[in-house]
Each structure stands twice: as structure tokens, then as C-alpha cells.
Amino acid sequence: MSKKTVILFALAISFLSCNKTTEVKEFKTAYIDTSKLMEESTEAKDIAEKYKDKSKVMGSQLEVEVNRFKSEAANFQKNAQANGQVWAQQKGAELQRREQELSYAQQAMLQQLQSESGVEMDSLVSTYRKVIKEYGKDKGYDYIYGTGDIASVLYAKDSYDITKEIIKLVNEKYKSADKKEEKPAAKKEEKK
Secondary structure, three states: HHHHHHHHHHHHHHEEEEEHHHHOOOEEEEEEEEEHHHHOOOOHHEEEHHHHHHHHHHHHHHHHHHHHHEEEEEEEEHHHHHHHHHHHHHHHHHHHHHHHHHHHHHHHHHHHHHHOOOOOOOOHHHHHHHHHHHHHHHHHOOEEEOOOOOOOOOOHHHHOOOHHHHHHHHHHHHHHHHHHHHHHHHHHHHOO
């Protein structure tokens, strides 16, 4: 077999291979603006409001202690000269310790709120992923991308944006779950 024959044979095989792979499948794709989803979903708003309220309650308790501390600190400055150096040193050390305790209490409160809300938001994100996966299967999508804070799409036509549909879907599911929880309570009250 000559070199020409081998080359022609190789070209013929590659040409046939190319013809088989030229069939292009179109994919059905869409994207969701995940930031917008979290901003506009009723459940995410309810979680945020819950922790905002909880923060106010916890913060008001701490604020009472902070105001008491400020009052004592102001009195300390007024009474330091009158009560002498020994008293001033003892009271100053006590005030520093209390200031540090208040700072630790504030940090602990913030960490507790972040931890608790983080668990709920992680659970919500997990739920939304399941909803999106089901939606994608039901609607025949090959890919659904996410945009927003953590973007995995650099460009997409607006016509591929299904964010509003997903927001509507998760809000409807949340409302229907809310109604299911209310019905048993209403039945119990009727029996009384």
C-alpha cells in the first residue's frame, strides 16, 4: 500500500466521521436570576422579617444593659476625683470588664442570629433547587443556569429568563403549604 492510498483512506474515514457528528441537537435552556428569586420570594422575605424582628427583641434586651453601662461610665467620670484614686482604679477596671462582656454578648447575639437564619436560608435554597429541578424536567429543559450574586452565566438573552415563573411557582407552593398548616388548627377550634 502506498503512502497516497493510506492518506486517502485516512481522509475518507475522517470525512465519514465528520458527517456522522454534524447532526446538531438544539438544547432548551433558560436561566434564573437567583438574587431576584431570593429577594422576591415570599418565604425568603418571611425568613428575613422573622430574623429582623428577633434581632430587634434581642437587641433591645442588650440595649438596656448598654444604656446602664453608659450611665455608670458617665457617673464614673464625675465621681472619679471625689472618690479617690483607689476607687477610680477599681471602678475603671470593673467598667472595662463590663464593656468587654457587653461586646462579647453583642457578638454572640449576632453569631446566633446569623447561624439560625443561615440554617433556614440553606434549607430554603435546597428546597428551591428541588423545585427548579422538577420544573426543568416538567418543561423539558436541558439546562437551567443561575445568575445573580454567584453567576454561572455571562450572557443570556432575556427570552431565556424564567425567574418570574420560578418566583410565582415557589410563592404558590409556599402559600399552599401555609394553608395546609392552617386547616388542622381551624378544625381543632371548630370541635371545641
